[in-house]
Amino acid sequence: xxxxxxxxxxxxxxxxxxxxxxxxxGFLVAVLVQLSGQHGANAGMWFLEAGFGxxxxxxxxxxxxxxxAQDWIGLHLGIKRVGA
Amino acid sequence: xxxxxxxxxxxLIRKLESVARLSDAERQAIERLPVRVRTLTxxxxxxxxxxxxxxxxxxxxxxxxxxxxxxxGRRQIFSFHIAGDIPDLQSLHIxxxxxxxxxxxxxxxxxxxxxxxxxxxxxxxxxxxxxxxDTLIDAAIFRExxxxxxxxxxxxxxxxxxxxxxxxQEAVGLAGDHRCPLPITQTDLADxxxxxxxxxxxxxxxxxxxxxxxxxxxxxxxxxxxxxVRASEFxxxxxxxxxxxxx
Numbered sequence: 001x002x003x004x005x006x007x008x009x010x011x012x013x014x015x016x017x018x019x020x021x022x023x024x025x026g027f028l029v030a031v032l033v034q035l036s037g038q039h040g041a042n043a044g045m046w047f048l049e050a051g052f053g054x055x056x057x058x059x060x061x062x063x064x065x066x067x068x069a070q071d072w073i074g075l076h077l078g079i080k081r082v083g084a
Numbered sequence: 085x086x087x088x089x090x091x092x093x094x095x096l097i098r099k100l101e102s103v104a105r106l107s108d109a110e111r112q113a114i115e116r117l118p119v120r121v122r123t124l125t126x127x128x129x130x131x132x133x134x135x136x137x138x139x140x141x142x143x144x145x146x147x148x149x150x151x152x153x154x155x156x157g158r159r160q161i162f163s164f165h166i167a168g169d170i171p172d173l174q175s176l177h178i179x180x181x182x183x184x185x186x187x188x189x190x191x192x193x194x195x196x197x198x199x200x201x202x203x204x205x206x207x208x209x210x211x212x213x214x215x216x217x218d219t220l221i222d223a224a225i226f227r228e229x230x231x232x233x234x235x236x237x238x239x240x241x242x243x244x245x246x247x248x249x250x251x252x253q254e255a256v257g258l259a260g261d262h263r264c265p266l267p268i269t270q271t272d273l274a275d276x277x278x279x280x281x282x283x284x285x286x287x288x289x290x291x292x293x294x295x296x297x298x299x300x301x302x303x304x305x306x307x308x309x310x311x312x313v314r315a316s317e318f319x320x321x322x323x324x325x326x327x328x329x330x331x
Binding site: 012013014015016035038039042047058059062 | 289
């Protein structure tokens with residue numbers, strides 16, 4: 001199983017709009033959003049805006065980059081990312 | 085009364101009088117309670133989940149919260165407490181703590197031995213009734229939090245909480261003119277509402293953007309009270325306050 005990303009704009013009712021859809025074998029498993037300047041010290045970090053199935057957890061951490069987010073998603077899906 | 089310093093337990097009396105009526109004899113009986121006053125730092129536990137309590141804690145100054153930790157550092161805050169509250173009053177009848185109580189800010193608290201509380205309530209049924217009434221109001225607040233947690237969208241939820249926190253403080257003379265202390269972090273708000281700190285940040289920005297509130301230096305100013313009330317479908321009935329300034 002491999003993860004694929006697709007850039008997307010997300011309507012979060014905030015300045016956070018730059019996002020990535022995360023697919024695992026064609027299935028949407030998560031929506032990530034990069035935090036904007038309104039989040040102060042956390043600006044630039046990635047936030048699990050929505051998780052589906054195994055990634056639908058209440059308390060995901062913030063991720064330094066998309067790679068870290070993918071590692072975390074992979075861990076929750078029980079897969080090892082190829083070429084990570 | 086003029087030049088007399090207020091008694092250490094004055095905040096408790098003021099709180100009880102915001103939800104019930106006390107006679108002079110009852111007020112004096114409360115003032116005669118033996119108390120151990122302590123100052124605590126912020127984020128300090130007062131009593132912990134699993135402890136067997138032998139005393140009650142009256143908040144005299146500062147903020148505290150009841151909370152519980154889950155695995156992976158997840159925390160749920162059940163309630164916020166201000167001067168005059170006895171957040172662990174339940175321990176009087178169920179001493180085994182099923183949650184923790186801790187300070188959120190630097191705080192001054194008074195510890196009253198259970199024995200003295202039992203004696204007070206046995207001698208003064210009206211005080212027992214006032215404490216019972218306060219406990220029932222506590223339960224009413226829990227019901228509102230449950231509704232908010234389960235059914236209110238983020239904006240409405242946070243707006244509702246702000247209305248509640250303002251009125252609770254106003255009722256005991258700690259707030260006025262739609263301005264009140266709010267010495268808590270976005271993470272605290274997230275842990276109390278079941279949201280993430282990211283969502284709290286977004287909702288606060290939207291509230292500010294719509295001109296409803298400002299939140300600066302731990303002070304909440306509600307710029308448009310009626311609109312905040314409307315947006316959160318807030319009905320103060322559940323606080324059962326005895327005397328409440330017109331909103």
